[in-house]
Amino acid sequence: MSASQTTDVPTLLVKIFGKDRPGITAGLFDTLAAYSVDVVDIEQVVTRGRIVLCALVTEPPEGLEGDLRATVHSWAESMKMQAEIISGMGDNRPRGLGRSLVTVLGHPLTAEATAAITSRITRAGGNIDRIFRLAKYPVTAVEFAVSGVETEPLRTALVTDAARLGVDVAVVGAGLYRRAQRLVVMDVDSTLIQDEVIELFAAHAGCEDEVAGVTAAAMRGELDFEQSLHARVALLEGLDASVVDKVRSEVRLTPGARTLIRTLKRLGYQVGVVSGGFTQVTDDLKERLGLDFAQANTLEIVDGKLTGRVTGEIVDRAGKARLLRRFAAEAGVPLSQTVAIGDGANDLDMLNAAGLGVAFNAKPVVREAAHTAVNFPFLDTVLYLLGVTREEVESADTLDVG
Numbered sequence: 001m002s003a004s005q006t007t008d009v010p011t012l013l014v015k016i017f018g019k020d021r022p023g024i025t026a027g028l029f030d031t032l033a034a035y036s037v038d039v040v041d042i043e044q045v046v047t048r049g050r051i052v053l054c055a056l057v058t059e060p061p062e063g064l065e066g067d068l069r070a071t072v073h074s075w076a077e078s079m080k081m082q083a084e085i086i087s088g089m090g091d092n093r094p095r096g097l098g099r100s101l102v103t104v105l106g107h108p109l110t111a112e113a114t115a116a117i118t119s120r121i122t123r124a125g126g127n128i129d130r131i132f133r134l135a136k137y138p139v140t141a142v143e144f145a146v147s148g149v150e151t152e153p154l155r156t157a158l159v160t161d162a163a164r165l166g167v168d169v170a171v172v173g174a175g176l177y178r179r180a181q182r183l184v185v186m187d188v189d190s191t192l193i194q195d196e197v198i199e200l201f202a203a204h205a206g207c208e209d210e211v212a213g214v215t216a217a218a219m220r221g222e223l224d225f226e227q228s229l230h231a232r233v234a235l236l237e238g239l240d241a242s243v244v245d246k247v248r249s250e251v252r253l254t255p256g257a258r259t260l261i262r263t264l265k266r267l268g269y270q271v272g273v274v275s276g277g278f279t280q281v282t283d284d285l286k287e288r289l290g291l292d293f294a295q296a297n298t299l300e301i302v303d304g305k306l307t308g309r310v311t312g313e314i315v316d317r318a319g320k321a322r323l324l325r326r327f328a329a330e331a332g333v334p335l336s337q338t339v340a341i342g343d344g345a346n347d348l349d350m351l352n353a354a355g356l357g358v359a360f361n362a363k364p365v366v367r368e369a370a371h372t373a374v375n376f377p378f379l380d381t382v383l384y385l386l387g388v389t390r391e392e393v394e395s396a397d398t399l400d401v402g
Contacts (some may be wrong), residue, residue: 008090009151010059010275011040014072018081020051028053030074035060035068040091056091090271099174100126100151102144102158103385106148106167107376109140113165117158118144123150124157135390138378145174153389159372170372170385183333184264185350186326187342188275188282188296191360192379197277198232201299201306204243207235218346220363225276225316225346228366229297230309238306241301251281256380261289263383263393270331274323276315276346293327321349358382 016028025044037057044053058238060068060105069085078085104117121128126149134141146154155171162169189196202211211232218228264271272293275282279298286294297315300307313319320342328338340347340354343362351357351370360379367373374381 007096011063011090012037012057012059012068013086013088014056014057015083015084015086016053016076017051017084018076018079020049021079024051024079024081025053027075027250028072029078031072032057032068034071035064037068057082059087065156081252084395098126098147098148098150098154100149100154101172101174101387102146102154103134103141103170103172103387104144104167105139105141105169105374105376105381105384107139109167111143113167114163115140116161117167117169120157121146121149121154124154126154129375134387135393139376139381139384141381141384141390148213155371162373168372168374168376170356172385182337182339182355183270183272183328183331184339184341185215185272185274185293185354185373187320187326187344187347187350188273188285189277190343191341191347192254192257192273192285194254197247197251197275197281198236200247200250201233201236201239201243204246205236205239211235216343220345220365226314229276229314229316233299233310234298234308236306239306241304241306244299245308248281248284251285252377254377256378258289259380259393260383261291265290266395267287267388267392270327270333272323272327274315274320274350276320278310292331295323295325317346317349320347321353323354324350333338339382339386341379356385358385369387 014028014032016024032055037060039055039057044051059065070083073083102121106113118128120146126146128144128383130145131280132143134143151171151173153231158169158171186192186349190232196215199208199212199215202208214223214228214232217223218225261271270292272291273282273285275296277296279296282294282296285291285315295315297310298312300309315323324338324340325335328335335353336355338354339356339358340350341358341360342351343366345363345365348366351359357371359366359373360382361375361377362370362373372385374385380393
């Protein structure tokens with residue numbers, strides 16, 4: 001009898017638990033193979049060197065169940081393991097409609113926060129089908145597979161509690177598209193890099209404090225971005241163009257930025273940046289990091305001097321969302337399979353347009369409006385929201401992929 005025909009037939013749940021070692025899974029199924037059973041389901045978890053292995057199998061031919069039980073218990077004892085065998089009917093109960101993946105990041109991940117999140121999932125009508133740890137460093141990242149509730153109401157229910165609990169929570173629909181080739185687009189200033197590029201230029205012009213004040217107000221959403229951009233750039237008039245190379249050398253990548261990009265590229269993602277800063281820096285980042293797309297404002301340079309003006313299309317709040325759509329079209333990726341990462345108010349349109357918008361160490365107004373937030377200082381933490389494990393990150397981090 002095939003496993004697909006087990007809906008209403010007797011089955012046995014064989015549970016093995018004890019100290020983990022090589023050969024346990026193979027040994028169990030070698031033992032079961034002598035009884036002509038079919039495998040309906042398998043689950044295995046190893047935690048701190050202890051294994052729990054569950055095999056749901058069809059009932060053996062008539063008269064052999066007692067012998068199967070005795071043989072499995074005898075094998076388990078020889079392996080210094082414990083065995084439990086439970087009779088029942090059919091397969092696992094069907095999962096409810098609506099499938100989502102809930103990723104929780106904590107540093108630390110407390111029992112209180114876990115209790116609150118899991119209780120909220122239950123109150124929202126969801127059932128937790130599986131739990132999997134994605135990472136233990138630099139944060140604890142755990143993924144819950146949830147069924148029985150649609151993604152959007154589940155996201156609404158969980159994200160509102162996240163900040164209070166001191167954790168970050170991301171909720172995405174489950175399905176093949178999650179690990180399909182996708183597009184990740186990032187803001188640059190205070191996201192991909194630790195700096196505000198215009199402030200680096202301003203330091204060379206002697207107007208750093210004045211520019212920083214305008215930048216902060218714009219990022220809080222208190223000033224129109226385009227007006228503030230022109231006002232700040234005007235202060236750079238007369239700077240020698242040689243300052244561009246100096247600023248490029250001063251740019252500091254955010255911790256985890258190289259790992260994020262290297263891992264994404266290894267997994268087949270396309271990666272781009274959009275910035276309210278300047279192409280004089282983003283073009284260099286594109287080349288150094290092997291990015292697929294990059295777009296920013298361009299400082300006008302005439303006769304070897306900055307004119308205090310920008311040329312071409314202005315990359316502002318609406319422009320970033322427009323560029324996300326353009327990059328997605330060029331990459332052949334549906335907008336629903338894009339990820340946007342940013343920290344400021346001028347990133348909000350882009351974050352909301354993407355399939356998953358991530359507020360990275362962002363201002364409160366951005367955290368509240370984005371799909372999810374990451375409040376840890378490591379950019380590669382975003383990978384866990386995409387279901388990438390720490391092992392995959394470490395594997396990619398050893399490769400030179402540009």
